[in-house]
Amino acid sequence: MPLSIRSETAADFDAVHTLVREAFAALPESEGDEQDFVAAMRAHKGYIPDLALVAERKGEIVGYVMLTETYVDGPEGGAPVLLLAPLCVTPKRQSRGVGAALMHEAFHRAAALGYDAVFLAGNPKYYRRFAFHSTKSFGIAHGMPVPDKYVMARELTPGALAGRKGTIILTGHTTCATALSIPKKKEEA
Secondary structure (H helix, E strand, O other), rough: OOOOOEEEOOOHHHHHHHHHHHHOOOOOOOOOOOOHHHHHHHHOOOEEEEEEEEEEEEEEEOOOOOOOEEEEOOOEEEEEEEEEEEEEEEEOOOOOOOOHHHHHHHHHHHHHOOOOOOEEEHHHHHHHHHEEEEEHHHHHEOOOOOOOHHHEEEEEEOOHHHHHHHEEEEEOOOOOOOOOOOOOOHOOO
């Protein structure tokens, strides 16, 4: 049976809660609160229900991605962009294309809604395959206490970030380092 991807509904919240908890449980840097991050983001003013997607297979939710609105604060004022967090797949379906399918559908929907860039904090080895690059390479700063290589951006519209200087704003967003797949500072040493 093929994978189907759709926007989450309130009826999915419990299943998504369990999925996020289980997907992050195996990570050594997990603090076990990533599912709380998702709940906090749903309550945030930047939550966009059409960009909180579930992947289903045989009626079971096997993957999840959420994009929320934030902005790049720069000389010309704030430009709306998206923050991707989290992306997760149930452990038994990982490495089978579920995450990639969610990413591609999320990008398609985001572009259709008029967004031109997506930011995230995560593992560069994984996210480079989706055309993410360090925000520093675009001339955009971040205020997160992590190395630059972990905070990345992807243009949905070619050239969208060219000449856009400023700082990606995460104020008001829960910046749970484990939910964003960033190693803890003590592990960086």
